[in-house]
Amino acid sequence: MNGVTITQAANRENLRLLIMLRWIAVVGQLVTIGVVHQLMHVPLPLEGMLLVLAALVLWNLASVARWKAQRPIAGPEVFAGLMMDVLALSLQLYLSGGASNPFVSIFLLQVILGAVLLNVRWAGVLTAATAIAFIVLNFVYRPLDVPNLHEGRIFSLHTMGMFLCFVLTAGLLLIFLARIASNQRDHDLKLAELKRRAVEEDHVVRMGLLATGAAHELGTPLATLSVILNDWKRLDVFRKDADAREELQTMGAQLERCKAIVSGILQSSGELRGEGTVKTTVRGFLDQAVEEWRGLRSPPRLDYDNAFTPDLDIVSDVALKQVVTNLLENALEASTDRISLSAARHEDQLGIVVRDNGPGFDPAVLERFGQPYVSTKARPGSGLGLFLVANVVRKLGGTVEAGNAPGGGAVVTLRLPLAALGAKP
Known part of the structure; x- marks a missing residue:
């Protein structure tokens, strides 16, 4: 995963976050309109305000469809979503008193979202848009009709509106900032993993x-x-x-x-024969790799179970064969008299499990499994076999897991995607 991929993943997560916040905003606006209209007895242009909410819901549904699509999400798309939120808020404020409406401070929430989610240029454009909307709403708006209320009562309603605005804004900020902090931690972990893999x-x-x-x-x-x-x-x-x-x-x-x-x-290394690849089948590759290793090493006992069915054509190379032989070598060194290798098909993956009856993995080795020179064997170069296995498997898009069996001994499990082996289902 490179820098561009990480940015696209961040944009996708940001769009998902905006979708979630927009649903909360729609519900919050519905509740606020109901409270103001029914409990505070302030007449509102319900048709226009509900029409704006309907448009916002349709936009959010379109955003959900865009988020589910597999295409990369660019920064301008996130900006467009925030601009839509600014426009919807501006229309709602226009229908309910303009800049005198206490909910005008929600513009600050849009500015904060833009500052965190967008680059400086787009965030500046968004901030300018909210400032222009605020200025326009001072002169162009539909005044609220608040009948039979003295000045103190109007001030009380305004204060209550400010309180509702504060609660809504604080709640959204809490959710948003908590999610952003979580996303940042995930982003840092991915970068750390990229650096480790590069090393x-x-x-x-x-x-x-x-x-x-x-x-x-x-x-x-x-x-x-x-x-x-x-x-x-x-x-x-x-x-x-x-x-x-x-x-x-x-x-x-x-x-x-x-x-x-x-x-x-x-x-x-590709110096002896082209790319060093051979056309074979999954079962044929495993049978040949195990038999060649058995002939060279003559283990006391090797239980081999190849249950991969139906068989598939693949392209193997030396690196793939070394994965199997390295696992068998490691198991033979740890085992006293018996090791086993079993293979099976798991939907679109090849599963390989190697077991031995030795002392098992040390907890410190399991914690850093797959890293170079992680071994309890006191000799130079120890730990490179499993390190190379983990690297080859990762390059193929697979996974490798290590653990200790309940009855004793070590267990290493590989999962390799068949597509990466050149298989055609």
Whole structure:
């Protein structure tokens, strides 16, 4: 999520807030009109005032439809909504005494909303509009007909109107400012998350460059060792000694494994083969990844349950396979004799659950799960496996969660959107 996306999200939230405040204002105006007309016996032009309220309701319904649409919301749209509120208030004041109406101070509420929700330019335009409306209402308005009331009674009604205006304005400000404070906290949390992700992604890039450079450097000595081992196979000492010949074969197998790992690093960086992607299926990808890892690591017991149905075509790459193998590696290191991997389909997502019967995650690790070098293993580089898993899954738009099973052992759950894997339902 970049800065533009955050701004658009803030505009959407601001529009939702204005919609909520506008409904409160409509109800407040209805109640105020009823109190003034029925209880205070002040005649009001009900048809005109109710027509303004009806227009305000229609505008708010249109705003609700706009808010529900998926299109981005720009700042001028929020400004237009506030201008509509100013116009509606101006018309209501025109019909009920103009600037002498105690509710004229609600213009200040519009100014405050504009100052908080809009940039300086639009807020200045809104403030100028309210000032012009105030000036015009001093000269152009429909006077209220207050019959048979002496001056003291009129002053009392004015004071009561000011009190109602104060209560309405204070209530709306309380709701508005509380919501704004909540939105600001959410905004700060999103920015903090963006900064954290930027740091982590930079860390991943640096690790990738380091790994690719190391793979290049290791290529030459590994090739040299391979040539030397092939020469040793022709020596009499290895031909005659069966044990030495077996150890030489073991060395050769381990050397080939090192070469495969180096090739995998180069492949994942795009240097060995195009983009390093392979067309396969979900079940085929998981079966191959698990079987390859089982052949390399030979775990004491691996319970594998692939229940993903119906199968779908996807595009896999080395990074995706490393997600699975890293989880299995981590589980094998923690487990004493048994690990399990299960896969299932959850609507439009692939779910993968890896369990072990080890001691489980430390609470401190769970609290910072997915961050680099967060591990209880006392060796250099610990914690990078799960960190890389979390980064790849997040890039694909998925989620990864870690926890401890009630009966003991750790549980890691992945959810990957099938669309991000190139699947076509």
